[in-house]
């Protein structure tokens with residue numbers, strides 16, 4: 001018989017990292033030592049006190065049964081308490097918080113709650129691909145808001161035409177930002193709330209990197225802004241903050257009607273996150289936060305070494321105050337793909353071509369600070385040998 005994929009899969013944009021993946025395999029096959037600055041996955045282990053909590057909770061048969069799809073009351077309460085302490089925002093744990101199987105799960109599913117065929121979701125280019133793919137899976141149409149350097153990589157809401165704004169049902173934003181490492185201002189969030197109110201657009205702010213910020217900078221929550229809680233929600237994740245990408249635990253907080261619709265979708269698709277993981281998550285949120293400060297120190301040091309190194313070889317890069325990414329301009333005469341390919345084949349360094357995150361990412365490569373200081377120094381050394 002013929003196995004025919006559904007149109008939603010056939011319509012997926014071409015996978016732009018295919019060429020770089022192929023080249024990576026070729027370089028590896030030659031026995032060349034690869035320094036991988038491509039993946040946004042922390043290289044450090046989950047802190048021991050969180051692992052211990054998982055071990056204890058995993059041994060308790062009470063945690064072996066189906067969890068509640070909306071999250072354990074205790075986890076949602078820990079999230080509400082964390083929000084109060086961290087942002088001075090006071091969500092209701094029972095109506096304004098939902099537990100997610102990683103924030104990607106919630107981001108991918110939320111369009112199913114709000115998007116009808118023909119509806120538009122406003123998403124950033126470059127951006128995390130899940131926003132537009134989740135939109136397309138729900139039958140909607142993504143509209144790409146370009147993030148440009150001259151706008152400090154914030155979308156220009158005034159550039160959105162009235163026709164698009166009228167058809168827009170949702171907007172996804174993400175600060176601190178992957179891949180550009182840009183951060184948002186309060187003014188920007190206020191303009192998002194005003195836009196959302198004017199056009200009835202549900203705002204989804206992805207705050208996966210809210211805790212990964214340096215030099216004393218503490219990103220604000222979208223929900224700190226007046227009126228934000230009536231227009232949208234904020235996605236959060238334990239993945240980056242506590243080196244827990246493999247554990248699959250995150251949450252969303254905000255507008256009760258939006259949270260409840262997302263919960264309704266989830267109740268028909270999944271059965272919640274493993275309770276032992278939720279209990280370990282409570283330990284992460286309520287326990288000693290020294291591990292988070294250590295994480296910040298580690299990435300800040302790596303950032304300083306790589307930024308200085310890149311500048312010493314003549315590359316142009318802003319020093320980011322958040323996220324573990326550097327958004328590096330490619331030299332004159334190169335495309336994103338061409339430069340990523342040069343670094344890989346001539347220096348064994350994997351980076352991510354910026355256009356893989358959207359057309360407006362052309363002209364950049366993303367480097368992730370997910371290897372240790374020695375390897376970063378080695379990468380800089382190899383780049384300097386490449387010459388100008």
Ligand SMILES: *Cc1c(COP(=O)(O)O)cnc(C)c1O
Nearest residue numbers: 102103104128178208237239250
């Ligand atoms: C890593 C990341 C996430 C987190 O995903 P999880 O599913 O929670 O592991 C969400 N958004 C962005 C932009 C990310 O880079």
